[in-house]
Amino acid sequence: MIELQNISVEHGGIRALNSVSVSIAAGEITALAGQNGSGKSTLLGVIAGTQEHRGIAERRAGARIAFVVQRSAVPHSLPLTVHEVVSMGRWAHRAPWRPLTRTDREIVADSVAALGLQALERRPLHELSGGQRQRALVAQGLAQRAEILLLDEPAAALDDEARGLIDLAIAREARRGAAVVHATHDAAVIVAADRVIRLDAGRLVAS
């Protein structure tokens, strides 16, 4: 699904990625591991197409990407409800200004339920706790039903129940055929993954 060859990235003189080559399969959970600053977020950005880089990054033609960023990357004060945030996940499937179809609404409801957010669905994001907001962002990622699902430490600071819901939802995405790339520090998630990519100071150490 994803093919990276000799990817290098510099952030203002700092080598964040150093000649990383890796291929990532559909239908699998790939854990992206490594210490703080090892280059995980940068690699997700390269795959998502938002990070300038040297080298070749290719993905299967037509594959859509859903990118669940860390909640710190999203303004807390967005005047949107949980329902609206998750519904935004369907926008890529709609022509401009078309209302959501019944299927879209079912997928939104399914994604809200997958993260246990039913009771919070009509609440504005800025009234939620950090962990609840993070769950809403993951639900938005699920609602996209993308071929590639990228997650940047989605379970950081979440309670055990929410972590469990995320793990189940991600496993379901992989069974559906998506290539899931999950940046995480959680040893249990790394052990359970189909594949582990480990970065150390921008270099690939195992894959």
Ligand SMILES: Nc1ncnc2c1ncn2[C@@H]1O[C@H](COP(=O)(O)OP(=O)(O)OP(=O)(O)O)[C@@H](O)[C@H]1O
């Ligand atoms: N916008 C930026 N400007 C300058 N340097 C950056 C920028 N973003 C990242 N870096 C540097 O690039 C390196 C890789 O950072 P990256 O965020 O990819 O690491 P990470 O593995 O995701 O870390 P964490 O586990 O803390 O999320 C680090 O040395 C970091 O300081």
